[in-house]
Amino acid sequence: MKAFPLIVFLLVIVFSTVAQAAPELVVRSGSKVLVLDRDELETFPQTTVTTSSPYYDGTVEFTGPTLKRVLDTFGIDDQTQLTLRALNDYQVKGTLAEVLELDAIIATRMDGRNMSVRNRGPFWIILPLSERPELDHGDYHRFMVWQLDQIELN
Amino acid sequence: MNTDSVLARLFSRTTIIFLFVTVLCLVSASFYTYLEDRKLETISLSAMRMGSWNLAQLGNEASAFDREMALMAAGVGDPEEFMLRYDVLWSRYDYLLTSKESLPTRRHQDNKQRLTALFTSLKALEPSFATRLENPIADWSAVATEWNRQKAAIQQLVIDNFVGDETGQLMIGVEASRNRLANLRFFTLAALVIVFLYMAFAFLFVRKQSRTDPVTGLPNSNYLASIRGVDPARMIVICEIRQFQLVLSEYGNEAAIELARLFAGKLKAHLGTEDEVIQLGLSEYVLLLAPGQHETIEEMIEELVTATTFDWRIHESDVPISAVFGVDPPCEGNCPDWNTRYQQAHRGLAQAHLKGVSYSINNEDLRRQIEEERQIFTGLRKFLKGESGPLRLSLVYQPIVSVENRHLVTGAEVLLRCRDDNIGFVPPNRVVDLCEHFGLGVEFGQWLFRQIARETRQLYRDLGYRGTLSINLNPAMLGDHLVADVKNLLIEQGIPASTLCMEITEDNAALEFERINQLIDRLHEQGVIFALDDFGTGHSSLEYVRELKVDRVKIDRCFVDGIELDEDKSRFLGSIIAMADQAYMKSVIEGVENEPQWQKVSELGGSLIQGYHAHRPMPFNDYMALLMDPKTGYPTETSRQLAPFTDY
Numbered sequence: 001m002k003a004f005p006l007i008v009f010l011l012v013i014v015f016s017t018v019a020q021a022a023p024e025l026v027v028r029s030g031s032k033v034l035v036l037d038r039d040e041l042e043t044f045p046q047t048t049v050t051t052s053s054p055y056y057d058g059t060v061e062f063t064g065p066t067l068k069r070v071l072d073t074f075g076i077d078d079q080t081q082l083t084l085r086a087l088n089d090y091q092v093k094g095t096l097a098e099v100l101e102l103d104a105i106i107a108t109r110m111d112g113r114n115m116s117v118r119n120r121g122p123f124w125i126i127l128p129l130s131e132r133p134e135l136d137h138g139d140y141h142r143f144m145v146w147q148l149d150q151i152e153l154n
Numbered sequence: 155m156n157t158d159s160v161l162a163r164l165f166s167r168t169t170i171i172f173l174f175v176t177v178l179c180l181v182s183a184s185f186y187t188y189l190e191d192r193k194l195e196t197i198s199l200s201a202m203r204m205g206s207w208n209l210a211q212l213g214n215e216a217s218a219f220d221r222e223m224a225l226m227a228a229g230v231g232d233p234e235e236f237m238l239r240y241d242v243l244w245s246r247y248d249y250l251l252t253s254k255e256s257l258p259t260r261r262h263q264d265n266k267q268r269l270t271a272l273f274t275s276l277k278a279l280e281p282s283f284a285t286r287l288e289n290p291i292a293d294w295s296a297v298a299t300e301w302n303r304q305k306a307a308i309q310q311l312v313i314d315n316f317v318g319d320e321t322g323q324l325m326i327g328v329e330a331s332r333n334r335l336a337n338l339r340f341f342t343l344a345a346l347v348i349v350f351l352y353m354a355f356a357f358l359f360v361r362k363q364s365r366t367d368p369v370t371g372l373p374n375s376n377y378l379a380s381i382r383g384v385d386p387a388r389m390i391v392i393c394e395i396r397q398f399q400l401v402l403s404e405y406g407n408e409a410a411i412e413l414a415r416l417f418a419g420k421l422k423a424h425l426g427t428e429d430e431v432i433q434l435g436l437s438e439y440v441l442l443l444a445p446g447q448h449e450t451i452e453e454m455i456e457e458l459v460t461a462t463t464f465d466w467r468i469h470e471s472d473v474p475i476s477a478v479f480g481v482d483p484p485c486e487g488n489c490p491d492w493n494t495r496y497q498q499a500h501r502g503l504a505q506a507h508l509k510g511v512s513y514s515i516n517n518e519d520l521r522r523q524i525e526e527e528r529q530i531f532t533g534l535r536k537f538l539k540g541e542s543g544p545l546r547l548s549l550v551y552q553p554i555v556s557v558e559n560r561h562l563v564t565g566a567e568v569l570l571r572c573r574d575d576n577i578g579f580v581p582p583n584r585v586v587d588l589c590e591h592f593g594l595g596v597e598f599g600q601w602l603f604r605q606i607a608r609e610t611r612q613l614y615r616d617l618g619y620r621g622t623l624s625i626n627l628n629p630a631m632l633g634d635h636l637v638a639d640v641k642n643l644l645i646e647q648g649i650p651a652s653t654l655c656m657e658i659t660e661d662n663a664a665l666e667f668e669r670i671n672q673l674i675d676r677l678h679e680q681g682v683i684f685a686l687d688d689f690g691t692g693h694s695s696l697e698y699v700r701e702l703k704v705d706r707v708k709i710d711r712c713f714v715d716g717i718e719l720d721e722d723k724s725r726f727l728g729s730i731i732a733m734a735d736q737a738y739m740k741s742v743i744e745g746v747e748n749e750p751q752w753q754k755v756s757e758l759g760g761s762l763i764q765g766y767h768a769h770r771p772m773p774f775n776d777y778m779a780l781l782m783d784p785k786t787g788y789p790t791e792t793s794r795q796l797a798p799f800t801d802y
Binding site: 054055056057064088090117118119120146148 | 211214215218241242244245246248249252253254255714
């Protein structure tokens, strides 16, 4: 039982490397790791998507860079497997081509304001459901990852 | 109960409405089931998927927070991570309670209340974190206890929703749906079988219906059309009710139908079980008769005629009903096909109609006769149009002489001769009958007048001859046009009106003797006289004869036959001559063939004689030569002017 505090301590060390004090998005591609905080994400060209969704009432305006623009930094091909992972360990997989086809943005703002974790922030993958009604379906809703934490490419 | 009434009941309005309602119910039930199953699929499945997913996530997120709580309680927790897990849990409650997506989960049973209560108690925990997070060795036990209660409630919620309820309900729904489908399938199958049977019956019914006459229930012409052949031993009989049109026009359609039913009943009653009766129309029937055991065809048909001749009582009066039959007899050896036999039976019927008899059996004689008649008719039509052909008509003249002086020719009867190159001589009455039957009567009469005028006018113009010309009028000539025809074709062509004697028969005249009398009156005005031909042989009564305004009677040869041998016959002839005298009619005695007969007629006071003993019928040239003979005397313009009617 003496070892318990040590184990716990080690765990804390491990955890602290994962958990972020300030909201950050980690993008991994093999050994390459890109960590983007909110400000950095907002330096990308911003896209605004105004849409309704199954997650709230009415229409809401989201702002953020497109997923494509962020991933373009890596120069990867279409068949790359993409994993979107959330803070609550929710994850969804798809090929790059499949996901980029959805015109998704990594929203950093909701109606112009930063999103807290309680408001499904800090980052939320938003699809233009109102503009493209064919996307308003369970098969695509699963890509609308809220509390987005990491993106893995391999 | 026979098949007919079963079928009739099967296709009654009630049955059809019942079937319609049944099918409608089945269709409605199918539609309802379809809608129910659609609902089951869309709502229950999506509700279960989303519900279980979201509540599973709630469970996971609660566990993650629970771990952080444990770490904090142990004093090794990371406050930021602790708050992150708290926020994540917080946002899950917010999502479950506000989003559209989780509406079915919320709505399920009392989930909404339970979630609201749990969210409230989670929020209630937050203030107690603030002080403890700043103090690493704070006491977390009270908070942990509170949290553990919540954790248990969350687990219970997850369990209730997952295993116990939604899935079970979905399974129950699926089960019910499956039962509904199975029942529906059974009923649909049963309905299909019923409809199939119904259709099969309907087919039979319609087929039977279309082949049966609605009035008499006999097979009809549709059935007849389906006949391909008939047993050669059977005879084919076509039967037609006489004067059916008259019944229809006199008593109306309903009475005609009634008569048809009665007649068909009599036919059926008379025929055996092997015989078939097919109805062509209300008045026409085809009979396919099995050969008789000991009877000849004639006997069989005569029995049939007797069986179908009856008095039909309608509107307090008896209408005599009878039928005409055409028969194609059983064939031996080379049997023609059905169509030919059917045609032959019709030929028999046509022949019976033509001859005015009650039946006619088609055989080789009849066929030849009909073929001959067709030839004669064709020849006649050609001849009357003035075209040359195998048939030619010509005229002969039989002088009528005075009983006192057989050299005194008082006139002649114009007689018809007909010769066809292929057939030979054709009896004149056959020619006249054919013309009458086929509508050539008037044309024929006019040809006759023209031909007489053409041949005889020189006698009147050049010789001053004034002997009478007796011309037989065929029935078609006895119309209003007769007056104009006599005037235009005879008188104006040079035949003096006073020499014309139109001969009519009792049968023709007596039918409409009032109209005939008007014609006679109008021609009397011109000076034309009339003779009653074949006196005493017709079917009319003496009353008609008395009423007809004729000037002469021609006494038929049958009254002359044997007068020289039998005193009774001679007396009878004498009384006819006397009767004619009394009625101021001159009598012409026909058929005097020998000297004794001549003497007798002379004794009996007859005045004019037409017969072989005096002269046979002769061509015009011979007739003219006879008149030119110095021994022959005849009335002339002057003699008639001096003493009309006295010298012959």
